[in-house]
Structure formats: C-alpha cells, structure tokens
Amino acid sequence: MMKNAVITGVSSGIGLATARELAKAGFKVFGSVRKKEDALRLKEELGDSYEPLFFDLTDDQAIAAEAAAMIGSIKDEIKRHMNTQGVDELTVGTHIIRYTTVLSNRFDSTAFKKVMPDVYKAYTKQTTSRRFSIA
Helix, strand or coil: CCEEEEECCCCCHHHHHHHHHHHHCCEEEEEEECCHHHHHHHHHHHHHHEEEEECCCCCHHHHHHHHHHHHHHHHHHHHHHHHHHCCCEEEECCEEEEEEEEEEEEECHHHHHHCCHHHHHHHEEEEEEEEEEEC
C-alpha cells in the first residue's frame, strides 16, 4: 500500500524539495498550494504521486474543508487496496483497519404494495453492504 504524506507550501522551497523526494520514494504527497497554476505544474511534474490541497494556512475553514476531502480520498484509496487484495483487515502500526461485509434486512415496499400489510415479513429481503472502520 502506498504511504501518504501531507506537506504545506509545496509550490517552492523546502516544501517543493520535500514533495519531490517523497514522490520519488513512492509516497502519495498531499501538498498545499494557493494557486491553481502551481497545482497544475506540480501535478505535471509528480503525476499520480501528487494530490493538490488548495488552501491558505491563515484560513481555518479552508483547511478544514481540504482536510475532510483528503481524509475521504485516503479512505477510498485504502478501500480500493483492501478490495484488490481481498482482505477485510489491515494492521498499520497500532491501528487496525476493517472493511467488513454487513448483512441487513431491507423492506421491499414494491412487493408490500401488492399484498396485505399483515404479510410484510414475507417480503423483507436480505442485502449485503461493506463497513469501513479504523480503530
């Protein structure tokens, strides 16, 4: 599984140098920029190893919004990896990541409309879904 790094200020200086080195080392780099042009330049240079984060460190709301998007992206990447590997559980350091199948019953209202209410239980069908958690 690819390792992830978050770097602020990747458009120049130490942030840019660090992003380049981590991308070469196989990391997925989530790097903050303020300008779309900088993000496009870095995406072209670093390819799929770079994911731009658009915010200014002085804007708390922008940071929170980008952090939420980044968390979602990382979760999706972990789920893809787990599906590809066919595993339900990963141990990462002291954390256990589980992506398990969950059975639940769903009421089939289409069938219910065709029959009397007292027979609804006969038309409840079982479905499966997957649940993702990090502990």
